[in-house]
Each structure stands twice: as C-alpha cells, then as structure tokens.
Amino acid sequence: MIHKYRLNGYRIVMDTNSGAVHLFEEAPFLMLDYLEKEDSVPELPPQDMMEALRGQFDEETLTQAYAELRELYTSGQLFSADEYEKFATMMTNAPIKSMCLNIAHDCNLRCEYCFAAKGDFGRGRMLMPLEVAKKAIDFLIEKSGPRHNLEVDFFGGEPLMNFDVVKETVAYARSIEKAHNKNFRFTITTNGLLLTDDKIDFINREMSNVVLSIDGRKEVNDRLRVRTNGSGSYDTIVPRFQKLVATRGKDKDYYARGTFTKYNLDFTEDVLHLVDLGFDQVSVEPVVSDPKLSYSIQEEDLPRVFEEYERLANTIIARKKEGRGFNFFHFMLDLNQGPCAIKRLRGCSCGNEYVAVTPEGDIFPCHQFVGEDEWKMGNVLDGSYDMERKNMFALANVYSKEQCKNCWAKFYCSGGCNANNWQYEGDIHKPHSIACALEQKRLECAVMIQAALAE
Numbered sequence: 001m002i003h004k005y006r007l008n009g010y011r012i013v014m015d016t017n018s019g020a021v022h023l024f025e026e027a028p029f030l031m032l033d034y035l036e037k038e039d040s041v042p043e044l045p046p047q048d049m050m051e052a053l054r055g056q057f058d059e060e061t062l063t064q065a066y067a068e069l070r071e072l073y074t075s076g077q078l079f080s081a082d083e084y085e086k087f088a089t090m091m092t093n094a095p096i097k098s099m100c101l102n103i104a105h106d107c108n109l110r111c112e113y114c115f116a117a118k119g120d121f122g123r124g125r126m127l128m129p130l131e132v133a134k135k136a137i138d139f140l141i142e143k144s145g146p147r148h149n150l151e152v153d154f155f156g157g158e159p160l161m162n163f164d165v166v167k168e169t170v171a172y173a174r175s176i177e178k179a180h181n182k183n184f185r186f187t188i189t190t191n192g193l194l195l196t197d198d199k200i201d202f203i204n205r206e207m208s209n210v211v212l213s214i215d216g217r218k219e220v221n222d223r224l225r226v227r228t229n230g231s232g233s234y235d236t237i238v239p240r241f242q243k244l245v246a247t248r249g250k251d252k253d254y255y256a257r258g259t260f261t262k263y264n265l266d267f268t269e270d271v272l273h274l275v276d277l278g279f280d281q282v283s284v285e286p287v288v289s290d291p292k293l294s295y296s297i298q299e300e301d302l303p304r305v306f307e308e309y310e311r312l313a314n315t316i317i318a319r320k321k322e323g324r325g326f327n328f329f330h331f332m333l334d335l336n337q338g339p340c341a342i343k344r345l346r347g348c349s350c351g352n353e354y355v356a357v358t359p360e361g362d363i364f365p366c367h368q369f370v371g372e373d374e375w376k377m378g379n380v381l382d383g384s385y386d387m388e389r390k391n392m393f394a395l396a397n398v399y400s401k402e403q404c405k406n407c408w409a410k411f412y413c414s415g416g417c418n419a420n421n422w423q424y425e426g427d428i429h430k431p432h433s434i435a436c437a438l439e440q441k442r443l444e445c446a447v448m449i450q451a452a453l454a455e
Contacts, residue, residue: 001039002079003408004032007448008314014447016408017084020077021335023451027057027065041066041073084411088399092391095145098349100356100367101136103128103166104157108193109233112224113259113287113295119157121358121371127162128359133169135380136357141180143385153187155356155367160194170206189213189257191225192237200244208252212241215258216270216284223263224295242278255281255329261295262287265304268312275319275326283329286438288420299434306441313445317452333412333446350418351377351393365393368419393418393428401429403436413439 001016004024011029013022024032034049035041045066053062072078105126107119119125137152144150152173154166166188173184188203189211203210214237215221222232241256248254256279260267267284274282286305289296297305312328319325348354351365358370361381369375378384398404398415415421416435418428425432 001082001406001408002032002036004029004036005444007310007444008452010448010451012444012447012451013078014408015078015080016411017082018077018080019335019411020072020080021447021450022072022077025065027053027061028069030056031065031069035069035079039079041069041078043070085399088397089395092394094349094353094394095147096140096143096353096355097147097149098151098153098354099136099140100153100155100354101128101133101169102156102356102358102367102370103133103154103159103169104162105359106161107156107158107191108161108227109158109191110226110228112226113261113289113293115288115368116157117371121157123358123360123371126359128165130165130168132357132359132361132380133165134172135361137169137173137176139357139363139380139385141176141182144182148181149183149185151185151187153189155189158191158194159188160190160199163194163199167202185209187211191233192240193227193233195237195240195244197243200240200247203244204248204252210244210248210252210254212237212244212254212256212279213258214238214241214256214274215260216264216267217273220264220270221258224259224261238277245278253281255279255283255327257329258282258284259287260284262297262301263295265301265308268308268315271312271328272315280326281329282326285330286435288417288424288432288435297434299437302434302437305438309441309445313449317449320453330442331446331449333443333450335447335450348414348417351396352390365389366419368417368423396428401431403431407436409436409440409443412443 003014003016005012011024011026013024013029013032030053031049034046050062069078102121105120105123110118140150140152159166170186177184185208186206187209188207191213214234215225218232218234221234225233227233245254256274258270258274260270264270271282271284286297287295291298313331316326316328316331354366355377356364356367356370357380358364361379362376363378363380363385364370364375365377377386377389396415396418398410401415404410404415413436416431416439420432420435421430422428
C-alpha cells in the first residue's frame, strides 16, 4: 500500500508498511497511477502505462523511471509486505506504565468546549483526598510489574486547586520508588490562574513535563476560556506562563497547548502568537465536540482547515530557515526510526498500559472516559480491576478497526482516539471520520516540512 500526493511543489510517495518516504520526479510519480491497483512493480513495465506516458516522456526517461521503481520495490521500500498484522493478537497482559490522576474534579474556568463538563466530569465538584492518591500510586506500582519507569500526570479540572495533595503525592511516590525499583516521571496540566512563584519552583523541580493551557490570541482565548464570572483569563496567565518557561531549564519539557474551533480557523495566527510570546513548543489542536454546537468543526470546514495547516507548514519552514524555528506538536514526525511496532498498532495504550483515576478512586480507561460509568474498570480503594476490559483495549488496534485496515496513515495515527471513536461514532473500533481527515492532512504537511528542510 502506498500514498502519493503533491504538496508545495513536491511529489511525495509514502510506503505504508515499510515507512519509507520518497520524493519522485514526474515520470515515476505518474507511473504509480498504473501500479497502485496491482500493489506491485512487476519485472516488465505494463504496456498500457508505457503507451499512455510516451506522449509526455522520451523512452530513456521512462525506462530509467521504471527501473528506479523496480529497485525500490525489490528492496522492500515500495508496495512492501505487511509484517505487522501477525503481532495484532499478541499484545495482551502488558503491565501498566502510566496513570492520569484526576487530582481535582473542579476548575476555576468554565471553558465552553471542555470535554470534562467544565471541570467536574458530570460527577460533582470534588478534590482527590491524599488517601486516594496514595492508593493510586500503590496500584500503579503493583500493576506495573517489572517496568522501571512510570509516569503520573496530575490532571483535572485544574490540579493547582488541590496543590497540597499534588506535592504530598509526589513526596509519597519518591519515598517508596527505590524500594520497588521504580522511577516516577511526573507531569501536570494547568490553566495557570493559580500559579505562584512557589508553585512554579515546585513544578520546574519535580515535573518532567508541564502542559500550559492557552488558546492563543487574547480575543480567541478569552472567548471560550472564561472564569466562573465570565471574564477572560489571558491577561493573568500569560506572564505566569512566561515566567515558568523562562525559569524551567533546558532539561525539562513543556508545551503551550491550545484548542482551535470554528471561530478561529486562522489558527496559524494563534500558533505564531504563542511563539512570539516566547513559547517554542506549541500544540494547537482541533476541538472535538458535539457537531450541533456552534464552535464545532464540521466536515464542511475541512477544506479551510487543510488550507490553514498548509499555511502553518510553510510558515514553519520559513522560520526554521531563518533561525527562528519552533516545534508544532502535530507536525513532529520521526521518519528515521519512529515508534515501536506495538505503538504503531494501537497508539496511546488507553485502558491497557494507561488508566485514569478519579477523586473517588474509580479507574477508567483514560481521562476522556471518566464520568461514563459503563466504562469503569475498578477502584483503587477496594482493589478491583477488570482484566477482561483491559485485554479488550489491548486488542483494539488498526487491524480490529475495519476502516483502518486499508488506510495509508494507520501506522501513524494507530487507529485514532478510542474515547472520541466511542463518543462520536458509538464504537471504539470505528474511527471518528473528521479526526481521521485532520490526521491525514497533518501527516502530509509533516512529511512535506521534512522534505523542504532537507534541501
């Protein structure tokens, strides 16, 4: 299986199974139109192809182009065989490696598009007691088996509303990690309203990664990211985020994370605004919400969004060549090595190697399933844990999702977000169609960026 496309003057060909990416001249690029249905490059060139192209190219050009295609095919870089499907049913019984601690089911913002029902996940506003947090750490250690490196993400709501428990949880984990041969890596996601110098110091010392929630330009951010009284948050959070990043150090990760909606389809401006504020690690992601809502991105918006991704890609190329580069999360792509085979097949490990824990101790497949009781997997307080459901998620991969099997992008998106698939398509095995289209476009742009920067 291959995917071929033109973008920004490049003729790009991606081989799905091998991961090889090629830049072609016109003749071999056009030849692929005649070979795709056969999914191979036979030893002798098809006569109908040669006859059709003789009016555009001389015989030597055609002969050389076909020889190049044939060489790529025989070396396993074009129409390569699928070597992954045999692993699809062999991925159960993996130990847990990461956990989302919903440390606060409360928030001091009321963001309109919030998937967490504006902070409480539809379960009532509450903060996680330290007892539950400690039991969650114990659960992760117990279920992690021989894994040494473990990850815990403090999430909400707004986790800084329960900051004392955050600190005590970190201290507890650190106090027992060596005894269990574990190493904890902590992250936190915050809207920034409660940041103080002391909190910034703690975060920069203890958190390996921090996600700073801000949507971009003031007018964009303050339209949907509002306080409980309806006022905006931009003026308060920007200087606090800038201070956190300025004092963070080069060995710790962070990124400014925004959401774009139907209201700001010119989201390149928001990305550049964040960069110009001093944030060189940026993610501005499309809203995923009920299509009936006014700010939701609809199928009819996709051409405009695709145009904007191309605009952003060209801007990234220009800035990097000028020495003013920055990273945009959805365009970060490793074409040389990339993720391991298992991650290519099932993606984020939702419900299998990754779980979320609520303030009440309930275990869910991930933070986006929280509040949906039919997906509850157990509770850290009573020790219950649904292994049957865990194995179901372990086997949710690109081969168990019918629409993914023949998709050229399957080993990059790994079947999409299980929570979004269930919420908007009614089945974790049915990819969300708009999300698929967006992911495919981002991949095309990401590959094109690498082609341009390699020149």
